[in-house]
Amino acid sequence: xxxxGSSAALSLRGLSKAxxxxxxxxxxxxDVPRGSFFGLVGPNGAGKTTTLSMATGLLRPxxxxxxxxxxxxxxxxxxxxxxxxxxPDGLRLFxxxxxxxxxxxxxxxxxxxxxxxxxxxxxxxxxxxLAEAIGTLVVDYSAGMTKKISLAxxxxxxxxLLVLDxxxxxxxxxxxxxxxxxxxxxxxxxxxxxxxxHVMDLVxxxxxxxxxxxxxxxxxxxxxxxxxxxxxxxxRFVDLVGGQTDVGEGLAWLRSSSD
Amino acid sequence: xxxxxxxxKWQLLRNGLRRSTPQLVxxxxxxLYGMGVLVAALSGLFALRFSLPSDAARTAITLGGSAVVLxxxxxxxxxxxIDETLDTARFATFAVPRRQLVLGLLLSSLVGVPAAVxxxxxxATVITWSRSLLSMAVAPVAAVVAVFTCVALxxxxxxxxxxxxxxRRGKEALLLMMLLLSLGFGAATSSVxxxxxxxxxxxxxxxxxxxxxxxxxWAVPADFADGAIGAxxxxxxxxxxxxxxxxxxxDILLRGALENPRAxxxxxxxxxxxxxxxxxxxxxxxxxxxxxxxxISWRRDPRYVASVVLMLLLPLGLLLPAFTGSGNxxxxxxxxxxxxxxxxxxxxxxxxxxxxxWGHVATGVSGRADRVGRLVPTALTAAVLLPIYAAISxxxxxxxxxxxxxxxxxxxxxxxxxGVASVMSVLxxxxxxxxxxxxxxxxxxxxxxxxxIQAVAGTAVFxxxxxxxxxxxxxxxxxxxxxxxxxxMAVVFGSxxxxxxxxxxxxxxxxxxxxxxxxxxxxx
Numbered sequence: 143x144x145x146x147g148s149s150a151a152l153s154l155r156g157l158s159k160a161x162x163x164x165x166x167x168x169x170x171x172x173d174v175p176r177g178s179f180f181g182l183v184g185p186n187g188a189g190k191t192t193t194l195s196m197a198t199g200l201l202r203p204x205x206x207x208x209x210x211x212x213x214x215x216x217x218x219x220x221x222x223x224x225x226x227x228x229x230p231d232g233l234r235l236f237x238x239x240x241x242x243x244x245x246x247x248x249x250x251x252x253x254x255x256x257x258x259x260x261x262x263x264x265x266x267x268x269x270x271x272l273a274e275a276i277g278t279l280v281v282d283y284s285a286g287m288t289k290k291i292s293l294a295x296x297x298x299x300x301x302x303l304l305v306l307d308x309x310x311x312x313x314x315x316x317x318x319x320x321x322x323x324x325x326x327x328x329x330x331x332x333x334x335x336x337x338x339x340h341v342m343d344l345v346x347x348x349x350x351x352x353x354x355x356x357x358x359x360x361x362x363x364x365x366x367x368x369x370x371x372x373x374x375x376x377x378r379f380v381d382l383v384g385g386q387t388d389v390g391e392g393l394a395w396l397r398s399s400s401d
Numbered sequence: 402x403x404x405x406x407x408x409x410k411w412q413l414l415r416n417g418l419r420r421s422t423p424q425l426v427x428x429x430x431x432x433l434y435g436m437g438v439l440v441a442a443l444s445g446l447f448a449l450r451f452s453l454p455s456d457a458a459r460t461a462i463t464l465g466g467s468a469v470v471l472x473x474x475x476x477x478x479x480x481x482x483i484d485e486t487l488d489t490a491r492f493a494t495f496a497v498p499r500r501q502l503v504l505g506l507l508l509s510s511l512v513g514v515p516a517a518v519x520x521x522x523x524x525a526t527v528i529t530w531s532r533s534l535l536s537m538a539v540a541p542v543a544a545v546v547a548v549f550t551c552v553a554l555x556x557x558x559x560x561x562x563x564x565x566x567x568x569r570r571g572k573e574a575l576l577l578m579m580l581l582l583s584l585g586f587g588a589a590t591s592s593v594x595x596x597x598x599x600x601x602x603x604x605x606x607x608x609x610x611x612x613x614x615x616x617x618x619w620a621v622p623a624d625f626a627d628g629a630i631g632a633x634x635x636x637x638x639x640x641x642x643x644x645x646x647x648x649x650x651x652d653i654l655l656r657g658a659l660e661n662p663r664a665x666x667x668x669x670x671x672x673x674x675x676x677x678x679x680x681x682x683x684x685x686x687x688x689x690x691x692x693x694x695x696x697i698s699w700r701r702d703p704r705y706v707a708s709v710v711l712m713l714l715l716p717l718g719l720l721l722p723a724f725t726g727s728g729n730x731x732x733x734x735x736x737x738x739x740x741x742x743x744x745x746x747x748x749x750x751x752x753x754x755x756x757x758x759w760g761h762v763a764t765g766v767s768g769r770a771d772r773v774g775r776l777v778p779t780a781l782t783a784a785v786l787l788p789i790y791a792a793i794s795x796x797x798x799x800x801x802x803x804x805x806x807x808x809x810x811x812x813x814x815x816x817x818x819x820g821v822a823s824v825m826s827v828l829x830x831x832x833x834x835x836x837x838x839x840x841x842x843x844x845x846x847x848x849x850x851x852x853x854i855q856a857v858a859g860t861a862v863f864x865x866x867x868x869x870x871x872x873x874x875x876x877x878x879x880x881x882x883x884x885x886x887x888x889x890m891a892v893v894f895g896s897x898x899x900x901x902x903x904x905x906x907x908x909x910x911x912x913x914x915x916x917x918x919x920x921x922x923x924x925x
Contacts, residue, residue: 200762202915223765233922234757236694238701246680250690251764259685260677279701295760 150209151176151303151334152197157206158358159192166192168358169206174303174351176211179329180336181349183375185383189358190338191231194307198228210303224252227296229289231307231338237281241272241291244280248295259298266294271320286317293321297328304328306337310344322348342376356383402497406505410512427849428514435518442522449529458529459623460607466547466619467610469519473551477559503652510552523548526622536626539633546640547618553647560654611636614643683777687766691774695750699778704753704834709782712742716790720797733798733807733877736791740811741862743783744818748858750775752830756922762914768907772823776903780819787811802884806876809888813869816895818862820902825858827909827917832924865898 152174159167167189174180184190195201197208199215199222208215213222239247242263249259267273270290275283280291289309296304304325310318325348329335339345345352346366352375353363361382362369370378442465449458497505510516523544530540611620617640624633679693699705716739719731751758761771791807831851869890876884910917 198763199765200759200915200918220765223763226763228759228763230759230763232756233759234755236698236754236757236760238698239694240678242676243678243680243697246677247690247694248760248764250680250685251687251761251766251770253687256681256685 149176150174151178151211152305152336153209154193154197155207155209157193157196157208158204159189159196159201160204166358167196167203170355170359172353172360172363174334174336176334177329177332178334178351179325179349180334181345181352182336182338182355183340183342183345183352183379184338184355185340188355188383190355191307192358193355194305194336194338195230198226198230198305199223200228200230224299225302227299227301227304229292229296229304229306229309231311235280235288235292235295237283238279240277240279241267241283241287241294242276244291245294245298249298252299254299262298263294266297269320269324270294271317285312286314289313290317290321293324297324302333304333304335304337306335308339309337310339310341318344342374342379346370346375354379354382402501403505403508406497406502407509407512410509430849431514435514439518439521443525446522446525446529450531456604458626459611459620460604462526462529462623463607463611463616463620464603466523467613467615469522470547470551470554470615470619473519474554474558477555477562499652499655503648503655506556507549507552507648510556511548516548516552519551520548526619530622530626532626535630536622539625539637540622543618543621543637543640546637546644550614550618550640550644550647553644553651557647557651557654560651614640617643687770688774691761691766691770692777695775696778696781698753702753712746713739713782713786715742720793733794733803735794736787736807736811737814737873739786739790740783740814741818741859743779743786744815745822745859745862747776747779747819748822748825749830749833749854750822751826751917752833752921752924754921756918758918758921762918768827768910768914769903771910772827772903772906775826776819776823780815783811783815787815802881803877804884805888806873806884809884809891810866810869810873812888813866813891813895814862816891817865817898817902820895820898820900821858821861821865823899823902823906824909825854825861827906827913829854830917830920830924869894 150173152172154170154172157167157170157172158165170189170193172193182190182194192201196203196206197210197215199219202216210222210225213225215222236244236247245263245266246256246259249263250256264276267276270293272287272290272294275287280288283291289312293306293309296306306325309321309325313321325335325337337345337349350366351364352366352369354361354369362378366375369375373381445461449461511520524541526544527537527540530536607616607620610616611623617636621633621636621640624630624636679696680690683689683693699709716735719735719738754761787808791804791811794807795801795804831854869887872883872887872890876882876887
């Protein structure tokens with residue numbers, strides 16, 4: 143028990159959450175090994191965001207446990223939160239702050255030293271290509287810039303585990319490349335990354351381990367090749383999750399040639 | 402298309418209610434309140450039918466009607482988006498012909514409690530005008546014109562204020578307008594109250610209003626009842642011209658919103674302030690960081706700016722009686738009122754964060770830092786204002802001995818308000834307009850819940866301060882030593898409540914910060 147808890151960077155056991163009658167996450171078990179680059183894929187509404195929120199202390203589970211590097215997120219909260227960097231999806235930021243101020247805010251909230259925070263913030267802004275937007279209010283940032291500044295906020299305290307919910311959504315290719323390089327560097331130096339996405343191609347290129355989630359449960363989990371089992375990730379995904387219907391001769395009116 | 406848009410509004414209203422019970426309760430209270438107003442007004446209209454001179458009916462209906470039109474026209478300025486369920490910008494991507502959109506949105510505005518009440522009252526004037534066949538026939542026509550004028554005017558003001566609020570300068574102008582309106586309202590009521598005794602005045606006022614866009618349509622049936630057919634027809638024609646003009650103005654504003662739906666000002670960039678700003682000035686602790694963030698929001702977020710300026714000016718409104726010569730007793734209340742409002746105003750602070758609050762949850766910041774840090778901007782404001790307000794009161798009444806008592810009561814209200822608010826704001830945040838993005842976001846029916854929470858917070862602060870008020874009153878009645886006692890009590894008792902409140906609030910915060918975040922995502 144103890145060994146399992148400490149060997150995994152993130153360990154979820156029997157995690158459940160219901161919204162009214164709808165079961166968003168259903169007794170989900172998952173282990174993310176240390177140093178892995180982990181991709182969580184699933185259709186919309188599969189429970190990815192709910193799972194990641196419960197794993198990071200943003201949403202209280204109805205049942206089950208979440209451990210970060212051996213620390214229980216829901217009883218040893220403060221220690222667990224110190225080890226995690228979070229980038230949630232669909233939540234606001236304090237967007238009346240400038241980019242620099244927002245990063246510093248995340249650091250200062252964690253009780254970090256001001257000079258350390260400012261130095262790191264400048265480095266992060268430089269690395270993310272946001273140096274020119276340093277004094278611009280976050281509310282005036284583009285979608286890609288907003289994702290990058292959120293990533294900077296998640297990295298400021300040098301976490302051991304990064305939990306990123308849809309880090310590439312609405313991000314242009316150039317920003318995506320920047321984010322990818324930073325994440326790859328982070329993982330190469332021993333950090334653990336878990337990200338959710340429904341861009342299969344990207345997960346295939348980036349991650350070494352993958353889990354497919356549907357209807358609040360893990361359908362397949364393992365190394366990329368184990369999960370793919372000979373197909374592309376996208377084929378395997380559609381295969382597992384189902385729901386693909388043959389369009390065939392329907393929607394004939396949509397084809398201009400039929401006119 | 403038009404029917405589709407009206408149906409959409411109805412659907413939105415119904416689905417909104419399915420989301421939560423408090424909202425349903427809110428709507429029921431709104432309906433009950435509307436019914437109360439309706440019954441009272443209907444019986445008034447019925448009584449006017451039998452009033453001896455038709456002059457009384459003319460005066461009452463023109464005045465009342467003008468007030469209703471004026472209310473519809475200015476309400477969107479004071480209460481953001483009283484009826485913006487269908488935000489025009491959302492239609493930008495659909496190729497709806499603009500004429501149909503205008504008609505659809507206009508008719509959809511009629512779906513809702515306020516519009517229904519107005520429409521029923523308008524049509525009920527037929528009862529009043531059943532004195533002659535001619536006036537009875539023309540009354541419903543005039544009423545329809547009047548009701549549409551109400552709705553059209555409110556759309557014009559909300560579209561105009563939306564267009565203005567997208568620019569920084571416009572925002573400031575809008576704020577100023579709100580302030581002048583609220584101040585002007587106070588002055589107007591007090592002077593009307595004074596002159597209500599002179600009988601000719603109201604009739605005279607009605608005659609004037611009857612020829613302004615506000616009262617044109619309402620005065621039409623009265624002309625017909627008096628046999629002045631020509632004047633009545635002229636009024637009706639003018640009312641129609643005005644209605645068309647309002648619709649055209651709205652059409653033009655809509656064009657702006659549709660062609661440029663997401664244009665927001667970028668004038669918000671921190672000019673010249675390239676560094677950390679307040680984060681560099683306050684202590685580099687979690688509490689200091691929360692405080693710095695709050696101060697920045699106070700300065701840059703229009704929602705805070707609006708409420709702060711209103712809070713500052715409302716106590717200043719107490720100066721009005723002193724200048725209109727109706728005694729200056731009320732000016733003594735300035736410092737206590739300001740202390741009360743400032744302390745109490747922090748009771749929903751977390752709601753203004755919206756889901757950005759996740760930053761506090763994810764970093765695991767302590768409840769104490771969150772609770773105490775948020776109070777700092779208000780505390781700084783009060784530190785400047787309360788002594789000055791107390792001094793102004795003393796200067797105007799020429800009673801400097803009253804200063805300790807006045808300042809003491811203000812301080813007591815402020816500190817206990819902080820204490821109560823520190824607990825309240827982690828218990829039940831209620832909906833507020835979202836930051837900048839769509840200021841018309843408050844869901845319908847939320848106002849009743851809002852009022853209940855505000856009332857509970859206000860009553861709690863007041864009750865806790867009753868002993869202090871007693872001593873303060875004693876001081877004002879002549880026992881100077883009681884003033885110093887009051888100030889001392891305020892310091893001891895107030896800081897005690899503050900310490901207790903922030904500690905209790907911090908405990909609740911630490912226990913249920915994820916639940917708070919869930920609440921905030923739900924009411925967003």
